[in-house]
Amino acid sequence: AQSVTQPDIHITVSEGASLELRCNYSYGATPYLFWYVQSPGQGLQLLLKYFSGDTLVQGIKGFEAEFKRSQSSFNLRKPSVHWSDAAEYFCAVGTGFQKLVFGTGTRLLVSP
Amino acid sequence: EAQVTQNPRYLITVTGKKLTVTCSQNMNHEYMSWYRQDPGLGLRQIYYSMNVEVTDKGDVPEGYKVSRKEKRNFPLILESPSPNQTSLYFCASRPQGQGSNQPQHFGDGTRLSIL
Numbered sequence: 142a143q144s145v146t147q148p149d150i151h152i153t154v155s156e157g158a159s160l161e162l163r164c165n166y167s168y169g170a171t172p173y174l175f176w177y178v179q180s181p182g183q184g185l186q187l188l189l190k191y192f193s194g195d196t197l198v199q200g201i202k203g204f205e206a207e208f209k210r211s212q213s214s215f216n217l218r219k220p221s222v223h224w225s226d227a228a229e230y231f232c233a234v235g236t237g238f239q240k241l242v243f244g245t246g247t248r249l250l251v252s253p
Numbered sequence: 254e255a256q257v258t259q260n261p262r263y264l265i266t267v268t269g270k271k272l273t274v275t276c277s278q279n280m281n282h283e284y285m286s287w288y289r290q291d292p293g294l295g296l297r298q299i300y301y302s303m304n305v306e307v308t309d310k311g312d313v314p315e316g317y318k319v320s321r322k323e324k325r326n327f328p329l330i331l332e333s334p335s336p337n338q339t340s341l342y343f344c345a346s347r348p349q350g351q352g353s354n355q356p357q358h359f360g361d362g363t364r365l366s367i368l
Contacts (some may be wrong), residue, residue: 145346150293174325175356177359179305182361182364183361183362184257184342184359184360184361184363185296185345185357186359187357187358190356220365223347231295231296233296235267240301240311241286241298241357243288243296243297244295245294245295246295
């Protein structure tokens, strides 16, 4: 069965420092991959998505993610974190069965 | 503005008292879905609907019902709520046309507390 693992429950990054959030998936076919962000009291907002083609995808708010098939990973990166990036981040895989399977989320804290 | 609207946003109720959480989208999306979010578990799908009168179970359907009589609406019904259904609920929608590669649009969530 498909699954998504986000190994880091919490991450703290200094403002201005770089960020990488890890995501590993398990799925037998080519996955559709997404990163969503959830700010407190808000729904989920799509940051970026990967379907095919270029394995480095650009998203909103300066985020990017790289799909690595050999490692079954889709890590999210940002070169310089802003205090407003503090939120919870979810990786998700879309399957051919009309489902979207989410990871358990990584909460990002940004220190001054 | 394209949006998914859930009501209520917050609800505290008691065990066994039937409740309905409404969800409406204005994007003419065929696919709609309900999720619950619990700490440490991420989002888990409760039910989904690929079009009017077409619904199916997700991963955690027990204790929930849904209906899809109109394209824009997808209410979640808890006929006899229990404390283990205390959670944060999200409704989402997307176009059906190209399947699960379409990103979903999420509502702002409904926080339910069942006492």
